[in-house]
Amino acid sequence: MDKHERSIYFFIVILPAILAIIGCYHFLADRANEQQREKLEWVATIHRNQMDQFINETKVGMDILAVTIEEELQSLDKAAAAQKVQVTLKKMAGKDPRYGGIYILDFEGSLLSGTNDLLKQYNLRNKPYIKDALLTKDTAVSDEVETLSNNQPVIAIAAPVMKDEHVEAILVSHIRLDYMKNIMRMLTPEYSISIENAKQIPIFSVNEKLAADEDEQAAKYPLAQLPWNLVISTNDSEQNSLLPLTAMFGAAIFMLLHILFLLVKYVMLKRQTKFERMQQEAQKLELIGTLAAGTAHEIRNPLTGIKGLVQLLNEKYDHPEDELYFTVIDKEINRINQIVSEFLILGKPTAQTMQTVDIREILFDLNPLIRSEANLYSIQYELTLPEQEIWVHINMDQMKQVLLNLTKNAFEAMRKEGQVNVIILMGEEHCHIAISDNGPGIKKEDLEFIFKPFFTSKEDGTGLGLVVCKRIIESFGGTIEIESEFGFGTVVNITLPLYSHQSAE
Known part of the structure; x- marks a missing residue:
């Protein structure tokens, strides 16, 4: 592989393959990220709804319990009320496993009664959620996890107990954090879930070991019931699965690009072969021209002498048997002279006299000769010319x-009672000459060789006639093509530029 082929290989195979693989990887990665985001949103929706429902149920239960306690405090004395409230608290805490404890505090934050004695020695007056409940006279939730003396982590919820629009007492419930975590872990065990407050400080998390630092996919969603954020993360990334898909795609692209490269190389080799063939043909013609230019005069001069002497001998020896020999000799001398003339035309182009003529005049001049030749072969001949003048710049x-030459070829190829038509048409920039016959046609495998030097299907042909015609027509800036189907005749199409267009160029 030479330098040029290596460059083509790089730009057709290597570079597009790299770009395609990179593009495929980014496309698949974007798609995987989008799917992962959709999964995170789905998980977030589940936990957000569950968490909002959980908090809402807890707050409703606390509000109902606060109303009940308020009625108990109004109807009984304090001792009986405290005992009644304690029974109510234990009864409620026993029915719902979410509660780690439920307590009733006085206005100063000291414990009055509860389901256990974990807060007996504590005053909760300065707790932020207690202050919020006293200030807003509404249920407040703690922004941080509290750990009780029994090592139980809980989240506190405070609800004011009202009497005549004044806070009479404070109802506090501890929600077990392990209960909340178990619910979350049960719903989505493959995801890491965190709850953070409005200051983005984590309150608690579930399955935190599942989230890796580098591969973590995370999304944050606010809760409706609380000023908290739900953070969903997972290391279940699909990035690793992209590598096999990208490798398969890269291999397929690499194979397709290799096929494309081979096609391009084939086309280039075909063009190169065609170019080399044309060069070889040109070299052949140049060699023939060189030989013809050096030997034409030397051949023609003795031929002229031989022809003259043969004519003298023909006049001297007029015996019928000798006449046959002289006829053959004269015919062969004429054939040699024709071959030499064709060699001269095939040689290097020489200065030739060009005239601007009406192509119809040439056909008018040749018409008697062509018609007599047609009569000689018993062929029907028809000439069709347009009425307008057709000016071309040629050598007459x-x-x-x-x-x-072309009409003679048609006559020689025809059987008797055949037909030859010559038609001239005028186009916008070119004139078209069509010479058609209904003879036997040319075999398909021979069509590509008919303009090759020395190729002929005639027994006595030189294989230079059509080559000479092509050389002449191309020297006028025109083209010549042959269409033929074996058994259905042949059409020779000649195209010549009109004089006005040729001069403009």
Whole structure:
């Protein structure tokens, strides 16, 4: 592989493959992240609804309990009321496992009664949630986890007990943190869940070991009932699964690009082969021209002498048997002279006299010769010319030679009672000459060789006639093409530029 091929290989295979693999990886990564976000939103919705419902149920229960306690405090004396309240608190705490303890405090924050004695030696007056409940006269939730003397982590909820629009007492319940965690862990065991307050300080978390530092996918969602944020995270990333998919895609792309590279290389080799073939043909023609230029005159001069002597001998020996020999000799001398003339045309282009003529005039001049040739072969011949003038810039003699050669080929290829048509059409920039016959046609495998030097299907042909015609037409800036189907005739199409367009260029 040379330097040029390596460059093509890099720009067709290596560079596009790298870009495609990178693009595929980013596409799959974005899609995986989007799917992960959707999963996190789904998990967040579950826990947010569950947490909001849990807090709402707890607050409703505390409000109902506060109303009950308020009625008990109004109807009984303090001792009986305290005993009645304690029974009510224990009864409620026993029915719901979420409670770690329920307590009734006085206005100063000291314990009056409760389901246990864990707060007996404590005054909760300065707790933020107690102050919020006294200030707002509404249920307040703690922003941090409290650990009781029995090592039980809880979250406190305070509800004021009102009497005549004044806070008579404070109802405090401890929500067991392990109970809340178990619910969350049961709902989504593969995700890490954290609860943080409005200051983004973590309150508690569940499955925190599942979240890794580097691969953590996290999303934050606010709760409706509390000024808390629900943080959902997981290390169940799909990034690792992208590598096999990307590798498979890269392998497929690499194979396709290799196929494309091979196709491009094939086209380039085909073009190079065609170019080299054209160069070889040009070299052949140049060699023929060089040989013809050096030997044409040396061949023609003795031929002229030989032809003259043969004519003298023909006049001297007029025996019928000798006449046959002289005819053959004269025919072969003419054939040699024709071959030499074709060699000269095939050689290097020489200065030729170009004229601007009406192409119809050439056909008018040649029409008697072509028609007599058609009569000789018993062929029907028809010429169709347009009424308007068609001016082209050509060499008249060479153009006549082309037309005579092509019509003669058609006559020689025809069977008797065949037909040859010559039609001239005028286009916008070119004129078109079509010479068609209904002869046997040309085999498909021979069509690509008909303009090759020395290729002929005739027994006595030189294989230079069509090459000479092509050379002449191309020297006029035109083209010549042959269409044929074996058994259905042949059409020769010649295109010549009109004089006005040629001069403008």
